[in-house]
Amino acid sequence: MSTPTESDQVNEATPTTSKRPAITAPDFSGTPQPIGDFAGRADFPQCAHGAFIDIQGFAGVVVEIVGTSIKVRPIEGITQRFNVNRLKALYAPAVRPEPVVEEVTVAREEVTMPRKFERSPIAAKPEPAEDEPAKPARVYIENPDFTAPVQLINVYARQPDFPKCAYGKHVDIEGYTGVVIELVKGSLKIHSPAGITRSYNAEVLKKNYGKV
Numbered sequence: 244m245s246t247p248t249e250s251d252q253v254n255e256a257t258p259t260t261s262k263r264p265a266i267t268a269p270d271f272s273g274t275p276q277p278i279g280d281f282a283g284r285a286d287f288p289q290c291a292h293g294a295f296i297d298i299q300g301f302a303g304v305v306v307e308i309v310g311t312s313i314k315v316r317p318i319e320g321i322t323q324r325f326n327v328n329r330l331k332a333l334y335a336p337a338v339r340p341e342p343v344v345e346e347v348t349v350a351r352e353e354v355t356m357p358r359k360f361e362r363s364p365i366a367a368k369p370e371p372a373e374d375e376p377a378k379p380a381r382v383y384i385e386n387p388d389f390t391a392p393v394q395l396i397n398v399y400a401r402q403p404d405f406p407k408c409a410y411g412k413h414v415d416i417e418g419y420t421g422v423v424i425e426l427v428k429g430s431l432k433i434h435s436p437a438g439i440t441r442s443y444n445a446e447v448l449k450k451n452y453g454k455v
Contacts, residue, residue, distance in 0.1 A: 270295065278334050298330070301317065302318070303315040395452075419435065430442045
């Protein structure tokens with residue numbers, strides 16, 4: 244943020260020139276107050292005359308008010324000049340207008356409520372027809388036999404009834420051995436002795452290992 248100086252152009256009403264004389268012996272005692280403590284007041288910049296202020300790290304005493312500017316003398320260094328309207332724009336707290344509450348008159352209407360509310364009957368779920376075939380229960384092997392001889396998956400993938408012929412068999416697929424414990428939607432679930440279950444697509448197995 245640039246330092247506000249007299250060269251800044253502000254299209255606002257300018258304060259009148261202070262009639263207070265320039266301070267030749269400024270008082271630097273105490274802690275400099277932020278310029279924001281003065282910029283928001285109605286009597287700014289007159290209220291800051293003689294005050295020890297701080298403008299973004301530049302600390303000094305307001306020794307004179309000249310037109311639309313204040314002169315600030317630091318403890319050491321050159322006296323700086325700051326535009327009053329620019330200081331207000333940068334450091335004065337924003338004025339928030341109070342919310343306007345509008346009174347709305349609503350005509351009172353008499354509403355006749357029904358004495359009894361009847362809930363719509365909940366449609367019962369249709370029962371399956373007697374001739375509709377029941378879905379087959381899921382069949383899987385809970386206790387696979389890992390003592391059975393291990394056969395390469397090629398032995399079963401070449402058979403016409405694959406993958407049914409591999410169900411319950413102890414197979415080897417590229418070094419992964421396990422028992423085919425379930426056939427689900429064209430896939431074989433193979434459970435290893437280590438407790439890991441993998442799923443293999445039957446078509447892919449037949450394509451890769453079913454060649455004679």
